[in-house]
Amino acid sequence: MRTKQLLKYLRIDRWPTVWCPGCGNGIILKAFLEAVDQLKLKKERVAVISGIGCSSRATGYLDFNTMHTLHGRAIAFATGVRLARPEFKVVVMGGDGDIVSIGGNHFIHACRRNLDMTVIVFNNMIYGMTGGQYSPTTPEESVASTAPYGHIEKPFDIVELALSAGATFVARATVFHYNLLVRYIKEALQHKGIAVVDAVTNCHTYYGRYNGMPEPYQMMEYFKKNSVTLEQAKKMNEEELEDKIIIGIFRKEEKPCYTDLYKTVSEKAGR
Ligand SMILES: Cc1ncc(C[n+]2csc(CCOP(=O)(O)OP(=O)(O)O)c2C)c(N)n1
Ligand code: SF4
Numbered sequence: 001m002r003t004k005q006l007l008k009y010l011r012i013d014r015w016p017t018v019w020c021p022g023c024g025n026g027i028i029l030k031a032f033l034e035a036v037d038q039l040k041l042k043k044e045r046v047a048v049i050s051g052i053g054c055s056s057r058a059t060g061y062l063d064f065n066t067m068h069t070l071h072g073r074a075i076a077f078a079t080g081v082r083l084a085r086p087e088f089k090v091v092v093m094g095g096d097g098d099i100v101s102i103g104g105n106h107f108i109h110a111c112r113r114n115l116d117m118t119v120i121v122f123n124n125m126i127y128g129m130t131g132g133q134y135s136p137t138t139p140e141e142s143v144a145s146t147a148p149y150g151h152i153e154k155p156f157d158i159v160e161l162a163l164s165a166g167a168t169f170v171a172r173a174t175v176f177h178y179n180l181l182v183r184y185i186k187e188a189l190q191h192k193g194i195a196v197v198d199a200v201t202n203c204h205t206y207y208g209r210y211n212g213m214p215e216p217y218q219m220m221e222y223f224k225k226n227s228v229t230l231e232q233a234k235k236m237n238e239e240e241l242e243d244k245i246i247i248g249i250f251r252k253e254e255k256p257c258y259t260d261l262y263k264t265v266s267e268k269a270g271r
Protein backbone atom coordinates (compact mmCIF):
# COMPACT_ATOMS: atom_id res chain seq x y z
CA MET A 1 0.00 0.00 0.00
CA ARG A 2 2.70 2.47 1.11
CA THR A 3 4.88 1.43 -1.82
CA LYS A 4 2.04 2.32 -4.19
CA GLN A 5 1.93 5.86 -2.82
CA LEU A 6 5.62 6.28 -3.60
CA LEU A 7 5.30 5.21 -7.24
CA LYS A 8 4.56 8.80 -8.24
CA TYR A 9 8.22 9.62 -7.60
CA LEU A 10 9.50 6.98 -10.01
CA ARG A 11 9.94 6.73 -13.76
CA ILE A 12 8.24 3.36 -13.91
CA ASP A 13 8.64 3.20 -17.67
CA ARG A 14 12.36 2.71 -17.03
CA TRP A 15 11.85 -0.38 -14.88
CA PRO A 16 12.96 -3.08 -14.32
CA THR A 17 16.13 -1.66 -12.84
CA VAL A 18 19.58 -2.91 -13.76
CA TRP A 19 20.09 -3.94 -10.14
CA CYS A 20 20.52 -7.57 -9.09
CA PRO A 21 17.48 -8.97 -7.24
CA GLY A 22 17.94 -8.25 -3.54
CA CYS A 23 20.45 -5.42 -4.02
CA GLY A 24 20.30 -2.94 -1.14
CA ASN A 25 20.15 -0.01 -3.57
CA GLY A 26 16.37 -0.44 -3.78
CA ILE A 27 16.05 -0.19 0.00
CA ILE A 28 17.99 3.09 0.11
CA LEU A 29 15.99 4.45 -2.80
CA LYS A 30 12.74 3.62 -1.05
CA ALA A 31 13.98 5.17 2.21
CA PHE A 32 14.75 8.35 0.28
CA LEU A 33 11.29 8.41 -1.31
CA GLU A 34 9.66 7.79 2.06
CA ALA A 35 11.61 10.74 3.51
CA VAL A 36 10.67 13.00 0.59
CA ASP A 37 7.02 12.01 0.93
CA GLN A 38 6.91 12.53 4.69
CA LEU A 39 8.45 15.98 4.25
CA LYS A 40 5.98 16.73 1.44
CA LEU A 41 8.75 18.02 -0.80
CA LYS A 42 7.62 19.02 -4.26
CA LYS A 43 9.43 16.85 -6.78
CA GLU A 44 9.84 19.84 -9.09
CA ARG A 45 11.93 21.44 -6.34
CA VAL A 46 14.26 18.49 -5.75
CA ALA A 47 17.42 17.85 -7.79
CA VAL A 48 19.18 14.51 -7.53
CA ILE A 49 22.65 14.17 -9.02
CA SER A 50 24.67 10.99 -9.31
CA GLY A 51 27.98 9.83 -10.73
CA ILE A 52 28.61 6.40 -12.24
CA GLY A 53 28.10 2.98 -10.67
CA CYS A 54 25.23 0.62 -9.88
CA SER A 55 23.98 2.97 -7.15
CA SER A 56 24.39 6.01 -9.38
CA ARG A 57 21.81 4.50 -11.73
CA ALA A 58 19.24 5.65 -9.14
CA THR A 59 18.83 8.98 -10.90
CA GLY A 60 17.52 7.22 -14.00
CA TYR A 61 14.60 5.82 -12.03
CA LEU A 62 13.72 8.91 -10.01
CA ASP A 63 11.17 11.35 -11.39
CA PHE A 64 12.78 14.50 -9.99
CA ASN A 65 15.19 16.92 -11.67
CA THR A 66 18.00 14.45 -12.17
CA MET A 67 21.50 14.35 -13.61
CA HIS A 68 23.52 11.21 -14.22
CA THR A 69 27.00 12.65 -14.56
CA LEU A 70 30.61 11.41 -14.55
CA HIS A 71 32.29 8.95 -12.22
CA GLY A 72 33.22 10.86 -9.04
CA ARG A 73 31.99 14.22 -10.28
CA ALA A 74 28.42 14.33 -8.94
CA ILE A 75 29.32 16.76 -6.15
CA ALA A 76 30.95 19.14 -8.65
CA PHE A 77 27.77 19.16 -10.78
CA ALA A 78 25.65 19.47 -7.64
CA THR A 79 27.67 22.51 -6.55
CA GLY A 80 26.68 24.21 -9.80
CA VAL A 81 23.03 23.32 -9.31
CA ARG A 82 23.21 24.54 -5.70
CA LEU A 83 24.54 27.95 -6.74
CA ALA A 84 22.31 28.37 -9.79
CA ARG A 85 19.04 27.18 -8.21
CA PRO A 86 18.99 28.13 -4.53
CA GLU A 87 15.31 27.13 -4.25
CA PHE A 88 16.12 23.46 -4.93
CA LYS A 89 16.83 20.70 -2.41
CA VAL A 90 20.04 19.25 -3.81
CA VAL A 91 20.80 15.59 -3.25
CA VAL A 92 23.85 13.60 -4.35
CA MET A 93 23.69 9.81 -4.60
CA GLY A 94 26.61 7.54 -5.33
CA GLY A 95 28.68 4.57 -4.33
CA ASP A 96 31.62 4.47 -1.95
CA GLY A 97 33.92 4.23 -4.99
CA ASP A 98 32.28 7.19 -6.66
CA ILE A 99 32.13 9.46 -3.63
CA VAL A 100 35.21 8.66 -1.57
CA SER A 101 37.60 7.25 -4.16
CA ILE A 102 37.59 9.07 -7.51
CA GLY A 103 35.32 11.76 -6.04
CA GLY A 104 37.11 11.93 -2.70
CA ASN A 105 38.52 15.39 -3.22
CA HIS A 106 35.13 16.83 -4.14
CA PHE A 107 33.67 15.15 -1.07
CA ILE A 108 36.13 16.53 1.48
CA HIS A 109 35.92 20.03 0.07
CA ALA A 110 32.13 19.98 -0.04
CA CYS A 111 32.25 19.05 3.67
CA ARG A 112 34.82 21.75 4.39
CA ARG A 113 32.77 24.39 2.56
CA ASN A 114 29.54 23.26 4.22
CA LEU A 115 27.81 23.23 0.86
CA ASP A 116 24.07 23.05 1.32
CA MET A 117 23.30 19.56 -0.01
CA THR A 118 22.53 16.02 1.11
CA VAL A 119 25.05 13.35 0.16
CA ILE A 120 23.79 9.77 0.41
CA VAL A 121 26.65 7.30 0.06
CA PHE A 122 25.44 3.86 -1.01
CA ASN A 123 28.30 2.18 0.83
CA ASN A 124 28.50 -1.46 -0.29
CA MET A 125 32.22 -1.66 0.47
CA ILE A 126 33.14 -2.59 -3.11
CA TYR A 127 32.97 -1.48 -6.75
CA GLY A 128 29.79 -3.21 -7.84
CA MET A 129 29.33 -2.10 -11.42
CA THR A 130 32.81 -2.98 -12.61
CA GLY A 131 33.02 -6.45 -11.07
CA GLY A 132 33.94 -6.36 -7.40
CA GLN A 133 37.26 -4.53 -7.18
CA TYR A 134 38.14 -3.27 -3.69
CA SER A 135 37.11 0.28 -2.83
CA PRO A 136 38.32 2.69 -0.13
CA THR A 137 35.75 1.25 2.29
CA THR A 138 36.51 -2.45 1.73
CA PRO A 139 37.32 -3.86 5.19
CA GLU A 140 40.83 -5.14 5.82
CA GLU A 141 41.26 -8.84 5.02
CA SER A 142 38.06 -8.97 2.93
CA VAL A 143 38.28 -10.65 -0.44
CA ALA A 144 37.66 -8.69 -3.66
CA SER A 145 38.38 -9.43 -7.32
CA THR A 146 41.54 -7.33 -6.99
CA ALA A 147 42.37 -8.74 -3.54
CA PRO A 148 41.98 -12.50 -3.93
CA TYR A 149 44.28 -13.20 -0.95
CA GLY A 150 42.62 -10.65 1.34
CA HIS A 151 42.72 -6.87 1.30
CA ILE A 152 45.78 -5.35 2.97
CA GLU A 153 44.64 -1.72 3.25
CA LYS A 154 42.84 0.00 6.12
CA PRO A 155 39.42 1.27 5.00
CA PHE A 156 38.11 4.80 5.19
CA ASP A 157 35.38 5.30 7.74
CA ILE A 158 33.06 7.64 5.82
CA VAL A 159 31.64 9.09 9.02
CA GLU A 160 35.11 9.91 10.40
CA LEU A 161 36.13 11.36 7.05
CA ALA A 162 33.07 13.61 6.87
CA LEU A 163 33.45 14.72 10.49
CA SER A 164 37.11 15.58 10.13
CA ALA A 165 36.47 17.45 6.88
CA GLY A 166 33.91 19.63 8.68
CA ALA A 167 30.50 18.25 7.64
CA THR A 168 27.74 19.68 9.82
CA PHE A 169 25.34 16.70 9.71
CA VAL A 170 26.69 13.17 9.68
CA ALA A 171 24.73 9.95 10.19
CA ARG A 172 25.00 6.25 9.44
CA ALA A 173 22.53 3.39 9.18
CA THR A 174 22.47 0.12 7.29
CA VAL A 175 19.81 -1.25 4.95
CA PHE A 176 18.82 -3.60 7.76
CA HIS A 177 17.77 -0.51 9.77
CA TYR A 178 15.25 0.78 7.24
CA ASN A 179 13.33 3.03 9.64
CA LEU A 180 16.52 4.63 10.89
CA LEU A 181 17.60 5.20 7.31
CA VAL A 182 14.33 7.03 6.59
CA ARG A 183 14.75 9.11 9.74
CA TYR A 184 18.33 10.09 8.98
CA ILE A 185 17.64 10.93 5.34
CA LYS A 186 14.68 13.01 6.49
CA GLU A 187 16.86 14.91 8.98
CA ALA A 188 19.55 15.30 6.33
CA LEU A 189 17.07 16.81 3.87
CA GLN A 190 15.97 19.32 6.50
CA HIS A 191 19.52 20.27 7.43
CA LYS A 192 20.99 23.56 6.25
CA GLY A 193 24.55 22.85 5.16
CA ILE A 194 26.13 19.60 4.13
CA ALA A 195 24.43 16.45 5.36
CA VAL A 196 26.21 13.14 4.85
CA VAL A 197 24.38 9.85 5.25
CA ASP A 198 26.58 6.76 5.14
CA ALA A 199 24.03 4.16 4.03
CA VAL A 200 25.73 0.79 4.47
CA THR A 201 24.30 -1.64 1.95
CA ASN A 202 24.71 -5.06 0.39
CA CYS A 203 26.35 -6.00 -2.85
CA HIS A 204 25.81 -9.71 -2.26
CA THR A 205 26.74 -10.37 -5.90
CA TYR A 206 30.35 -9.31 -5.35
CA TYR A 207 31.19 -8.37 -1.77
CA GLY A 208 28.87 -11.02 -0.36
CA ARG A 209 29.86 -13.77 -2.77
CA TYR A 210 33.58 -13.19 -2.19
CA ASN A 211 33.13 -13.12 1.58
CA GLY A 212 30.84 -16.03 2.38
CA MET A 213 27.50 -14.17 2.17
CA PRO A 214 26.19 -14.75 -1.37
CA GLU A 215 22.52 -14.27 -0.43
CA PRO A 216 21.05 -10.86 0.46
CA TYR A 217 19.59 -12.21 3.73
CA GLN A 218 23.08 -13.30 4.83
CA MET A 219 24.33 -9.75 4.43
CA MET A 220 21.27 -8.48 6.32
CA GLU A 221 22.13 -10.86 9.15
CA TYR A 222 25.70 -9.58 9.06
CA PHE A 223 24.51 -5.97 9.34
CA LYS A 224 22.13 -6.88 12.14
CA LYS A 225 24.76 -8.82 14.11
CA ASN A 226 27.59 -6.34 13.64
CA SER A 227 25.85 -3.00 14.11
CA VAL A 228 25.99 -1.11 17.41
CA THR A 229 24.40 2.19 18.27
CA LEU A 230 26.53 5.21 19.03
CA GLU A 231 25.42 4.98 22.68
CA GLN A 232 26.50 1.32 22.90
CA ALA A 233 29.77 2.12 21.14
CA LYS A 234 30.66 4.74 23.75
CA LYS A 235 30.81 1.95 26.36
CA MET A 236 32.93 -0.39 24.23
CA ASN A 237 36.71 -0.51 23.88
CA GLU A 238 38.70 -0.47 20.65
CA GLU A 239 38.98 -4.25 20.53
CA GLU A 240 35.25 -4.75 21.02
CA LEU A 241 34.54 -2.20 18.32
CA GLU A 242 36.68 -3.93 15.73
CA ASP A 243 34.53 -4.88 12.70
CA LYS A 244 31.50 -3.16 14.20
CA ILE A 245 29.30 -0.77 12.23
CA ILE A 246 28.42 2.17 14.44
CA ILE A 247 25.03 3.61 13.60
CA GLY A 248 23.49 6.89 14.70
CA ILE A 249 23.73 10.64 14.24
CA PHE A 250 27.32 11.66 14.85
CA ARG A 251 26.99 15.40 14.35
CA LYS A 252 24.19 17.87 13.85
CA GLU A 253 25.20 21.49 14.15
CA GLU A 254 24.26 24.81 12.65
CA LYS A 255 26.98 26.76 10.89
CA PRO A 256 26.89 29.26 8.01
CA CYS A 257 26.71 27.36 4.76
CA TYR A 258 28.61 28.20 1.60
CA THR A 259 25.67 29.65 -0.30
CA ASP A 260 24.87 32.11 2.51
CA LEU A 261 28.48 33.25 2.71
CA TYR A 262 28.63 33.53 -1.07
CA LYS A 263 25.55 35.73 -0.98
CA THR A 264 27.21 38.17 1.42
CA VAL A 265 30.20 38.42 -0.92
CA SER A 266 27.89 39.03 -3.90
CA GLU A 267 26.16 41.77 -1.94
CA LYS A 268 29.50 43.36 -1.07
CA ALA A 269 30.39 43.24 -4.73
CA GLY A 270 27.08 45.00 -5.49
CA ARG A 271 25.46 42.12 -7.45
C1 LIG B 1 36.73 8.14 -14.98
C2 LIG B 1 36.20 6.75 -14.83
N1 LIG B 1 36.96 5.82 -14.25
C3 LIG B 1 36.49 4.57 -14.08
C4 LIG B 1 35.24 4.23 -14.52
C5 LIG B 1 34.76 2.82 -14.38
N2 LIG B 1 33.81 2.67 -13.31
C6 LIG B 1 32.47 2.71 -13.54
S1 LIG B 1 31.58 2.46 -12.16
C7 LIG B 1 32.98 2.25 -11.24
C8 LIG B 1 32.95 1.93 -9.77
C9 LIG B 1 31.63 1.86 -9.17
O1 LIG B 1 31.74 1.60 -7.80
P1 LIG B 1 30.92 2.45 -6.75
O2 LIG B 1 31.06 3.89 -7.01
O3 LIG B 1 31.33 2.00 -5.39
O4 LIG B 1 29.41 2.09 -7.07
P2 LIG B 1 28.61 0.72 -7.08
O5 LIG B 1 28.68 0.22 -8.48
O6 LIG B 1 29.26 -0.21 -6.10
O7 LIG B 1 27.25 1.13 -6.66
C10 LIG B 1 34.13 2.41 -12.01
C11 LIG B 1 35.51 2.27 -11.50
C12 LIG B 1 34.46 5.24 -15.13
N3 LIG B 1 33.21 5.01 -15.55
N4 LIG B 1 34.97 6.48 -15.28
S1 SF4 C 1 26.48 -5.79 -8.66
FE1 SF4 C 1 26.16 -5.43 -6.46
S2 SF4 C 1 25.78 -3.23 -6.25
FE2 SF4 C 1 25.50 -3.79 -8.42
S3 SF4 C 1 23.30 -4.20 -8.61
FE3 SF4 C 1 24.31 -6.17 -8.22
S4 SF4 C 1 24.20 -6.42 -5.97
FE4 SF4 C 1 23.79 -4.26 -6.42
